[in-house]
Amino acid sequence: xxxxxxxxxxxxxxxxxxxxxxxxxxxxxxxxxxxxxxxxxxxxxxxxxxxxxxxxxxxxxxxxxxxxxxxxxxxxxxxxxxxxxxxxxxxxxxxxxxxxxxxxxxxxxxxxxxxxxxxxxxxxxxxxxxxxxxxxxxxxxxxxxxxxxxxxxxxxxxxxxxxxxxxxxxxxxxxxxxxxxxxxxxxxxxxxxxxxxxxxxxxxxxxxxxxxxxxxxxxxxxxxxxxxxxxxxxxxxxxxxxxxxxxxxxxxxxxxxxxxxxxxxxxxxxxxxxxxxxxxxxxxxxxxxxxxxxxxxxxxxxxxxxxxxxxxxxxxxxxxxxxx
Amino acid sequence: xxxxxxxxxxxxxxxxxxxxxxxxxxxxxxxxxxxxxxxxxxxxxxxxxxxxxxxxxxxxxxxxxxxxxxxxxxxxxxxxxxxxxxxxxxxxxxxxxxxxxxxxxxxxxxxxxxxxxxxxxxxxxxxxxxxxxxxxxxxxxxxxxxxxxxxxxxxxxxxxx
Numbered sequence: 001x002x003x004x005x006x007x008x009x010x011x012x013x014x015x016x017x018x019x020x021x022x023x024x025x026x027x028x029x030x031x032x033x034x035x036x037x038x039x040x041x042x043x044x045x046x047x048x049x050x051x052x053x054x055x056x057x058x059x060x061x062x063x064x065x066x067x068x069x070x071x072x073x074x075x076x077x078x079x080x081x082x083x084x085x086x087x088x089x090x091x092x093x094x095x096x097x098x099x100x101x102x103x104x105x106x107x108x109x110x111x112x113x114x115x116x117x118x119x120x121x122x123x124x125x126x127x128x129x130x131x132x133x134x135x136x137x138x139x140x141x142x143x144x145x146x147x148x149x150x151x152x153x154x155x156x157x158x159x160x161x162x163x164x165x166x167x168x169x170x171x172x173x174x175x176x177x178x179x180x181x182x183x184x185x186x187x188x189x190x191x192x193x194x195x196x197x198x199x200x201x202x203x204x205x206x207x208x209x210x211x212x213x214x215x216x217x218x219x220x221x222x223x224x225x226x227x228x229x230x231x232x233x234x235x236x237x238x239x240x241x242x243x244x245x246x247x248x249x250x251x252x253x254x255x256x257x258x259x260x261x262x263x264x265x266x267x268x269x270x271x272x273x274x275x276x277x278x279x280x281x282x283x284x285x286x287x288x289x290x291x292x293x294x295x296x297x298x299x300x301x302x303x304x305x306x307x308x309x310x311x312x313x314x315x316x317x318x319x320x321x322x323x324x
Numbered sequence: 325x326x327x328x329x330x331x332x333x334x335x336x337x338x339x340x341x342x343x344x345x346x347x348x349x350x351x352x353x354x355x356x357x358x359x360x361x362x363x364x365x366x367x368x369x370x371x372x373x374x375x376x377x378x379x380x381x382x383x384x385x386x387x388x389x390x391x392x393x394x395x396x397x398x399x400x401x402x403x404x405x406x407x408x409x410x411x412x413x414x415x416x417x418x419x420x421x422x423x424x425x426x427x428x429x430x431x432x433x434x435x436x437x438x439x440x441x442x443x444x445x446x447x448x449x450x451x452x453x454x455x456x457x458x459x460x461x462x463x464x465x466x467x468x469x470x471x472x473x474x475x476x477x478x479x480x481x482x483x484x485x
Contacts, residue, residue, distance in 0.1 A: 009366075013367050
């Protein structure tokens with residue numbers, strides 16, 4: 001027992017908090033609402049309702065405040081900082097992308113910045129402007145440099161995204177290794193694989209060039225880049241069938257991108273759900289964060305669809321598997 | 325020196341001490357369950373009563389250990405006021421052997437029960453109506469502590485001084 005650190009307090013708190021996660025029924029109820037206002041009313045009855053908004057289009061603010069609150073609540077439960085950080089890096093890198101694009105386009109990107117990164121927004125903005133990377137521990141200076149250089153050379157904003165995505169996955173994967181938790185490492189690796197599979201399908205469907213695929217492949221996954229490129233050059237589904245993602249690719253890839261993307265999220269959720277049967281180790285804590293993020297994604301999908309007057313059936317098809 | 329170490333009296337006392345070691349298991353078990361209980365109460369203070377019940381479950385091993393230690397001490401006359409009986413090495417060694425089951429089983433079953441109780445507490449955190457089931461799962465571990473207690477007790481009873 002002394003070998004594996006145990007966190008009874010954290011896990012017990014998480015178990016109680018899980019009761020407050022939105023269930024699939026609640027999400028379906030939102031999808032069935034007659035308009036966006038009613039869906040928002042249902043959402044306001046939950047914990048998301050703590051933030052009051054005047055305009056229905058500001059629902060993103062509700063989601064962000066709620067997520068930020070949850071990140072903090074969960075962060076307090078686990079003493080090791082790296083544990084939470086792994087899930088927050090993506091927000092940091094998102095913000096960096098926004099800041100780079102802001103610099104280039106001279107358009108104020110404030111509304112695109114997201115909370116919930118490892119670095120507070122004001123610190124990030126100030127130090128990024130001065131290129132003071134000492135204060136930005138998990139941002140790779142060479143990635144930022146490369147991204148700006150590539151943009152200057154090609155005037156193609158795609159490079160900013162792909163280069164920073166690669167850096168982000170590298171940081172996540174490195175931190176996961178350092179943390180040494182098997183569950184988290186495998187999640188990060190699966191996430192990278194699934195991201196690559198989505199990129200592969202997209203490039204294949206849109207008949208993009210091989211170079212473009214290679215540039216977009218993120219590190220940290222099990223599937224080697226060569227295999228993905230080989231699949232791209234031959235028949236994607238035939239080649240991917242042989243990998244550990246065989247069923248996923250074989251069943252859902254032919255059904256189109258929206259279906260495949262949902263299947264990928266559900267696949268990850270299936271993995272995350274393993275933590276339900278762990279009691280003293282920190283897995284359920286990680287699972288809770290991921291469950292919250294998926295929930296936020298579902299709420300975004302539903303609200304956006306409702307605002308666009310998409311019918312309930314289509315929304316229900318797109319809503320992801322819930323953790324509880 | 326060596327003779328005094330392996331005298332009957334010393335071995336009998338070592339037996340009483342071994343039995344009392346069962347408390348280690350209980351301490352760890354109650355500790356783990358207590359952390360989990362605090363986690364649940366931090367989210368919902370109303371569940372205090374329910375989780376307290378579960379937290380107390382791994383505490384029994386320590387009590388069993390204490391019981392056997394007492395019986396040994398009474399048997400050798402340590403608590404009677406008339407001074408300790410003179411014991412042969414064989415008698416002392418038998419008493420020591422009788423104390424080993426509850427001492428060892430107490431430690432490990434206490435830890436195991438603590439984990440089961442912690443899981444039960446998490447169950448209550450998620451589904452408050454399932455308290456009885458959570459208790460039952462943790463109480464299953466108790467069987468083996470009771471069996472060890474029984475073995476220790478029967479052995480002690482049959483030792484003639």
